[in-house]
Amino acid sequence: MSAITAAVVLLILRGAGAALPRTGLPAEAQRGLRNRVFGVVAGWLLLVGGLGALGVFDVPGLPPRPMIAMVLGTAGVLFASFSAGGRALLRAVPLHALVYLQAFRIAVELVLWMGYQRGIIPEAMSFEGRNWDLLIGLAALPAGYLVQRGGTTARVAHVAFNVLGLVSLGNIAIVATQHMPGQVPSGTVSMAVVGTFPFVYLPAVLVLVALAGHLLSLRQLALARRSQALAAVEIQKERALA
Template sequence: MKEFIYCWKDLEPISHIPSYVSLTFIACVLTCVGFLYYATNTLSGEKNNAPVITTTFVAIWLFIITILSLQGFFLDFDFRPPKLFIFLGILMLIIIGLFAFPRTRAIIAQMPITTLTYLHIVRVPVEIVLWWLFIHGAVAESMTFQGVNYDILSGISAPFAGLFLVGMKSKSKLAAIIWNVLTLGLLVNIVSRAIQATPYFHNPLMDAQPNIAVFYFPYVLLPLFVVPVVFFCHIASFYQLIFIKEEEE
């Protein structure tokens, strides 16, 4: 198993991937940043520091992950627990921790739920990027819509959910909750598939190609930024739909 992993490490499996794939994915990352900035910038209050704090944290996080990935930090497959999973766990704890404090909960409660919903559109180009990566032998087929990943449906349906389920002129709280449950389920499905296909758990009988691209820049930002942002949008939407009264929205 170790020889197999280091074979992939030495071959640098993403070096042959066309530049348009990386550029498309970077555009997805920047789109997520833009949505987060807009969601915090529309908050009420004279001293709204949320946009500055959010963009500063995001910029620092992206910088750290970029530098570490370019130095091959996440390619240390002997380290346990896996470094990629450690950083993912840290980011997920930060996201969950935002709901532990009244001040951050108040900020989340004021975020436009339409913006949180429209952000999921980014899942369409992300799925296209994953398909391109599979074609070039950098991720498993199970991570694509050609396999058992149907997360692209979340992105396709996001504009309709934003317009008719949480929009200004048309709202359906129950339908919005159901939509978020279903699309969160699709996210969990692809994340679990991605973890199973990493070199740590890869089973050649299930996937001929292991999931190796996410250990390299810029694709490492998929598990360490894009997926957590999408997860945050789901949790924030649930919070608004379930715990915030209609008259307070």
């Protein structure tokens, strides 16, 4: 779980760093945005990991504390995307990048399945049970290719993939909540492990990345369509003046 979390975070930071020169922001603004992104990501990892190690998330009851962290983190990411720097960064990231990123869910599902085999994850949270998120991870590759290729099918693939991914995450949230400590009979395998370090990174980082990735991907598409519409209006104005 730690290795997957590190790989996903490094991939995101590398992608953000590569996109910064394409934002059109002044060099000083780019440095400031880079420092804020790196600082927030590092701070979140340390905060969540530290609280997990201290047992703060390992408390029965609803709503599950790890999911509260996921929701708060996602809200923070979405809020940041509406800032000037956030919008510039979203426009600079290729549309297919956030789709391809969701392929990391393949590795997550394999780890969950291994956890089920070892008796620390309930069967329902593996692909042998009611968790079909492996299919979303696999679908990210052809969907990303269609979006990257462009054409008439790109937008359909873009929207369909993100909507299906959100539906899958909703299903996982329901299943996970039903298998939290206190929600299953005594002696039955629960999802108690996600309240401990490093498994707390599953809801508080990896699921956060999946959820925010879908929402930001749809926002990216909306921003791209808006830019195209504005460009078309400018072209019409130039033609009218000519």
